[in-house]
Amino acid sequence: MHTLEKPLILDTTLREGLQTPKVYFTLDERITILQELDNAGIDFIEIGSPYASEGEKKLVEELSKIKTRAFKVVHCRALESDVDTAPENVEWVALYLSPADRHLEAKFDKIEDKRGFVLKQVPRAISYAKSKGYKVRYTAEDAFRADPVFLKKVVIKAVEAGADSVSLPDTSGGASLTDVRRVYGEVISFLREAGAKCVIEAHFHNDMGMALANTLEAWMSGARILHGTINALGERAGIPDTLVLATWMKVKFGYDDYDLGRLIKLAEYVSKVSGIEIPPNQPISGSNVFTHTAGTHQKAVFRDPLTYQPFDASLVGRESSFALGPMVGSEGVKASLKKMGVEISMLGEEVFEEIRDRIKSAYLLHGRGASAMENIIIAEVLNKTGMTKINIPESLSAQILIDVESMGDKYFEDFCREIIAKNKGVTEIIEIWGSSFDYIVRVEEVPSLKELDAIVNNFRKVRGVLRTETLITGKKIK
Ligand code: HCA
Numbered sequence: 001m002h003t004l005e006k007p008l009i010l011d012t013t014l015r016e017g018l019q020t021p022k023v024y025f026t027l028d029e030r031i032t033i034l035q036e037l038d039n040a041g042i043d044f045i046e047i048g049s050p051y052a053s054e055g056e057k058k059l060v061e062e063l064s065k066i067k068t069r070a071f072k073v074v075h076c077r078a079l080e081s082d083v084d085t086a087p088e089n090v091e092w093v094a095l096y097l098s099p100a101d102r103h104l105e106a107k108f109d110k111i112e113d114k115r116g117f118v119l120k121q122v123p124r125a126i127s128y129a130k131s132k133g134y135k136v137r138y139t140a141e142d143a144f145r146a147d148p149v150f151l152k153k154v155v156i157k158a159v160e161a162g163a164d165s166v167s168l169p170d171t172s173g174g175a176s177l178t179d180v181r182r183v184y185g186e187v188i189s190f191l192r193e194a195g196a197k198c199v200i201e202a203h204f205h206n207d208m209g210m211a212l213a214n215t216l217e218a219w220m221s222g223a224r225i226l227h228g229t230i231n232a233l234g235e236r237a238g239i240p241d242t243l244v245l246a247t248w249m250k251v252k253f254g255y256d257d258y259d260l261g262r263l264i265k266l267a268e269y270v271s272k273v274s275g276i277e278i279p280p281n282q283p284i285s286g287s288n289v290f291t292h293t294a295g296t297h298q299k300a301v302f303r304d305p306l307t308y309q310p311f312d313a314s315l316v317g318r319e320s321s322f323a324l325g326p327m328v329g330s331e332g333v334k335a336s337l338k339k340m341g342v343e344i345s346m347l348g349e350e351v352f353e354e355i356r357d358r359i360k361s362a363y364l365l366h367g368r369g370a371s372a373m374e375n376i377i378i379a380e381v382l383n384k385t386g387m388t389k390i391n392i393p394e395s396l397s398a399q400i401l402i403d404v405e406s407m408g409d410k411y412f413e414d415f416c417r418e419i420i421a422k423n424k425g426v427t428e429i430i431e432i433w434g435s436s437f438d439y440i441v442r443v444e445e446v447p448s449l450k451e452l453d454a455i456v457n458n459f460r461k462v463r464g465v466l467r468t469e470t471l472i473t474g475k476k477i478k
């Protein structure tokens, strides 16, 4: 087992998350997010940047009045005037001023001795905040690109001025695991040797896809407070997902302090109010994450879910499931039928196999659109056994999208005219522009999937046809 000290999680959805392009939260939404993070057991919650505007200051002040078990943090520049915008009721203020020359060059062109300014201003702002009774974090913005010797100089000044914690963020998101071990290793041993007793915080951006790994590495290198946001929101590619951090703590390290089910619900809520959908493959909360698709996987998972999962879905309040689809196996068919309430013990293996084979061929012939045919196929096969009487639409209508080598090709268009003239389901064919397909074929009221298959097959055989996709269409709105 590990010997690491249990980390504390800081969620900054209400500060870093608000720096996601196009994201804004109303006061009510912020209150819900704050309370749900607190209910889920998150240790620190950043509630905003009160210096940003009068409006933000008021919102942050409202949030500060809400009682939480978690410590509330506000984010400011290392300026006394920013500290004055912090509400009285928060425990912590975080003060940032980058020690990296690149930042100083870009931000303080009027100041001659930029490093000298940092060495003076950081302690000054920290002492001021301490004198007002706050716990203080100093954030060495873009620590990874600062001169390491100067970084240590600034950090020790911050600690001497009373900083209770120091954040060493990878602001621009380019750090590697080796960089993390080096920067955290150096700064932490330097502080220990100096006898400093401050906590180290880990804040990593995901521009190179390393945010979560770097955060865990920082913890293993001695950081104690790990930053995340719900749904990994934040500037650019964002920072680690708080839910994923909490899941790591439970699943890999046995720390069961956070309510993962609640965090999943909060992820859905934040997705709604931020307007940013959870990608289906988002770790832990994504809709695909406990769904098994390949027949070989399904067969094994049917007996033991852990063959293809790192942990049991119920640990995070979810369920494993099987997808039908082009790779489905008969175990997946069985599981889906069971979910539909079909008594599968009454059916022979050949029934599942027929459903499996027909679904697979449907994808080969119709492309993605076959997903809408899965239930029709199941119904057709089951009804044939005489054991069910599932309603199947009396006829099917569809649109077949066709991609041809060259639009307007005489041979293809002659074929189209002929098939319309024969009038066996195909009612019209229309050119389309600005899509990866070139024609839409309208098929109306064919009696079953078999006839639809035949029509598509006819088109596929025509010279110049590159690919097709079939969409089953529903009712006409009149
Ligand atoms: C920024 C600030 C920050 C601060 C992180 C922290 C960063 O938006 O520039 O206070 O720990 O990424 O450096 O989010």
Ligand code: CU
Binding pocket: 016, 169, 171, 203, 205, 234, 235, 239
């Ligand atoms: Cu950040």
